[in-house]
Amino acid sequence: MFQSKHPISAIVLGAALLGFSVDTLIAAESYPHGPDSKPEPGIPKGSVTKFTWDDSKVYPGTIRDYWIYVPAQYDEDRPCPIMVFQDGENFLREKGDWRAPHVFDNLIHQGEIPVLIGIFINPGHRGNRAEGIPRRRNNRSIEYDTLGDRYASFLLNEIIPQVSQTYRLSTLPEDRAICGNSSGGICAFTVAWERPDAFRKVVSHIGSFVNIRGGHIYPAMIRKTETKPLRVFLQDGLNDLDNSHGNWPLGNKQMETALKFADYDYRMVWGSGVHSGKHGGSIFPETLKWLWRDFQ
Numbered sequence: 001m002f003q004s005k006h007p008i009s010a011i012v013l014g015a016a017l018l019g020f021s022v023d024t025l026i027a028a029e030s031y032p033h034g035p036d037s038k039p040e041p042g043i044p045k046g047s048v049t050k051f052t053w054d055d056s057k058v059y060p061g062t063i064r065d066y067w068i069y070v071p072a073q074y075d076e077d078r079p080c081p082i083m084v085f086q087d088g089e090n091f092l093r094e095k096g097d098w099r100a101p102h103v104f105d106n107l108i109h110q111g112e113i114p115v116l117i118g119i120f121i122n123p124g125h126r127g128n129r130a131e132g133i134p135r136r137r138n139n140r141s142i143e144y145d146t147l148g149d150r151y152a153s154f155l156l157n158e159i160i161p162q163v164s165q166t167y168r169l170s171t172l173p174e175d176r177a178i179c180g181n182s183s184g185g186i187c188a189f190t191v192a193w194e195r196p197d198a199f200r201k202v203v204s205h206i207g208s209f210v211n212i213r214g215g216h217i218y219p220a221m222i223r224k225t226e227t228k229p230l231r232v233f234l235q236d237g238l239n240d241l242d243n244s245h246g247n248w249p250l251g252n253k254q255m256e257t258a259l260k261f262a263d264y265d266y267r268m269v270w271g272s273g274v275h276s277g278k279h280g281g282s283i284f285p286e287t288l289k290w291l292w293r294d295f296q
Helices: 008-017 022-028 088-092 100-110 140-144 150-164 183-194 215-224 248-261 278-282 284-291
Strands: 047-053 064-070 082-086 117-121 176-181 201-205 231-237 265-271
Touching: 047 150, 064 088, 064 100, 082 088, 082 150, 082 183, 088 100, 088 117, 088 176, 100 117, 100 284, 117 150, 140 150, 140 183, 150 183, 176 183, 183 201, 183 215, 201 284, 215 248, 231 248, 231 278, 231 284, 248 265, 278 284
Parallel strands: 082 117, 082 176, 176 201, 201 231, 231 265
Antiparallel strands: 047 064, 064 117
């Protein structure tokens, strides 16, 4: 179910009226993938190439993998829109929640989204497994949960210029989207919030708008700051996390009401799930159609 304004109380009230507990509703709800998330025979297929970045000046001493999706329809004579993903490897998995290459192939072929390049970036790490340090995620919270323009600077001064050496990328902010899940979701919002001159489309799934590193202040900031030219898609589940950092559904509900108050172009989709990418992944094709609905 894909709805723009689905208040938390609606799911709870609906379950109560039907005589179900919320736990029963969770057990009954599933998030299957539709045809747009599956490989379709006979359509052009994009390519995905893996790279490593180990020369960061913004996050010195880190190393990370990143991948570039290039659609079959890419034309080097035309500037290409881009979409950046945090925790990039998760969005690429063949049997994962999002299956982004299949979704891109299908929607580009259908003309539902522009011919775009996907940049899928893992968080940086320091050290190696032999030293007992997890390689992929140990700089993740620093990069994703921290407010300010540091991660935006990393993208705009390091990764995007590197990709631009090979591919012709659009510099128009309307042609640039950024997406993430959990801490990657708040990171996506932070990048666009700090640099609306560079990114104007945001997707946040189960975004961590809680006090991990101060992100709980965003609803108040949105209400007290002149409205920025952003388009924001939010998704969360009623049974998302509740811990010492805060309550994820409450944080996302506050984001929803703040964006409404400040007259943003936004959409909020609620499910009944936990801290998982299953719901966001199942609606990912519809999310992209909404996000890019007026591309030229």
